[in-house]
Amino acid sequence: QVQLVQSGPEVKNPGASVKVSCKTSGYPFTSYGISWVRQAPGEGLEWMGWISPYDGKTNFAQKLQGRVTLTTDTFTNTAYMELRRLRSDDTAVYYCAKDQDFLIDYWGQGTLVTVSS
Amino acid sequence: QSVVTQEPSLTVSPGGTVTLTCASSTGAVNNAHYPNWFQQKPGQAPRPLIYRTNNKHSWTPARFSGSLLGGKAALTLSGVQPEDEAEYYCLLYIGAIWVFGGGTKLTVL
Numbered sequence: 037q038v039q040l041v042q043s044g045p046e047v048k049n050p051g052a053s054v055k056v057s058c059k060t061s062g063y064p065f066t067s068y069g070i071s072w073v074r075q076a077p078g079e080g081l082e083w084m085g086w087i088s089p090y091d092g093k094t095n096f097a098q099k100l101q102g103r104v105t106l107t108t109d110t111f112t113n114t115a116y117m118e119l120r121r122l123r124s125d126d127t128a129v130y131y132c133a134k135d136q137d138f139l140i141d142y143w144g145q146g147t148l149v150t151v152s153s
Numbered sequence: 154q155s156v157v158t159q160e161p162s163l164t165v166s167p168g169g170t171v172t173l174t175c176a177s178s179t180g181a182v183n184n185a186h187y188p189n190w191f192q193q194k195p196g197q198a199p200r201p202l203i204y205r206t207n208n209k210h211s212w213t214p215a216r217f218s219g220s221l222l223g224g225k226a227a228l229t230l231s232g233v234q235p236e237d238e239a240e241y242y243c244l245l246y247i248g249a250i251w252v253f254g255g256g257t258k259l260t261v262l
Binding site (some may be wrong): 145 | 154187189191193198199201204205208210240242244246249250251252253254255256
């Protein structure tokens with residue numbers, strides 16, 4: 037069955053970086069893109085960006101461009117999201133989701149990233 | 154950046170019918186925005202319900218349906234159940250990126 041399993045919670049200082057992983061299984065990894073979505077406490081969903089594991093092509097929300105990097109490892113079928121220069125308003129649950137052909141179906145369980153001094 | 158607008162909250166009686174809508178600041182929503190709809194309950198990851206305007210996932214209950222209505226994307230729940238109380242988000246593809254709506258809190262009362 038399709039599974040996306042994310043790494044555990046993180047606590048970071050302002051200005052630091054965080055890298056969240058999303059290990060996939062149950063489907064051909066390079067045939068489907070991965071979107072990253074975040075949700076601040078008590079707030080709505082925010083789409084961050086998308087990557088194709090097939091060719092590394094990416095798209096990003098304008099707000100985060102320059103601070104976020106998306107990568108994939110096709111040997112371990114794992115996607116990664118790195119966010120730099122963290123601020124307190126980056127505190128959120130970060131999700132990965134399988135996304136291809138305008139269909140977003142399976143989601144990871146979410147990773148809480150807390151930015152606090 | 155484009156803004157996607159949903160009703161902040163709606164209330165429906167058990168067994169009733171309710172329609173949630175999703176509008177784009179760029180103009181009328183059409184199939185090229187590939188609307189997706191998600192349900193989210195507290196403490197859970199979003200659960201996909203509808204993709205590409207009106208297509209259901211294998212797990213989507215029959216009482217949920219998607220459409221275009223009056224220049225907006227729409228999610229209709231017919232025969233609402235108490236377990237449908239949740240936050241609902243639409244997602245539109247605008248200018249080669251995805252944009253979420255702010256969400257609709259649906260209360261079943």
